[in-house]
Amino acid sequence: MSDGIEVVTLEEQPALVIEATITPDKFGDMLGQSYGRIMGHLASKGLEPAGMQFARYHDMSDGTMHLAAGIPTAGEVEGDGGDILYQPLPGGQAATALHIGEYHAVGAAWSKQSAWMEANGHGSVFGTFGGWDVYENDPDSVSDASELRTRIYQPLPK
Template sequence: MFTTCEIKQLQAQPALSVRGRAAVQNLPVLIGQTCDRLISHLQGLGEAPSGDLFVAYYNMDMQDLDLEIGFTLSQPLPGKDDIQSVTIPAGLVATCTYTGPYEYMAPAYEALNACIKENGREATGIAYEYYLNGPPETPPEEYQTRIVLPLNTPA
């Protein structure tokens, strides 16, 4: 199940993240390990995560995903080693919120792509998933994921 897709303007958002590559079957372990590292880094700064966990997908090659795992922040904070201080850029996006197990998200992506086409827009090819809740506290049928597809600026 997913909310109605909408096109809207997002503001720039500071974040701490780690960029890497992985096969889709390795994502749960990689995301867990990266979250632990990010939280440890934040604690070392005397901070706690102040925003959502996200994964940015720069391609959709399920055996070699180019991705970025991070937390959004209320203010920029310094990175360390491969933990980078980044800014998720402002811009026009297509977005919806999906509820349910991660492996059944495809219809939400299909609806977003249809919304983009209906509005005469074009996606950049990057996809952000913001995990609003998740394991182990939440059962899979109640997982909430905000999907955000940045759009190209018209020429």
């Protein structure tokens, strides 16, 4: 562990996602709407989530965010034939850190983790990187936004 960052080995995690390219000001709305739709799709199949909601970042190099809002599943689940897709989170080694506090401040944790990755020979992750946030709790489950817990993951190059 270094600066709160540790390397873990992850198993591939089955998940359903909705992908979108948005401007940062649409981030919260996109996540909320996507999670609601995915939960509805799971419920229509009699299934429950197998973990906490996440956001995976594919590309943020041009001022927009190409990302996937997702919910883990217990196994492979067919999408809806439209924009709800089966897309597992990758297995393998990843750097991880825990951010405690408001969502808008999680970027500082990503910056710290990116600096750690460069210093440890893993290269830069800014722009196109494939990392993700897992929301370990949500505003409905805590009394204050300072109690929000966001775990960040960045796959390490093989």
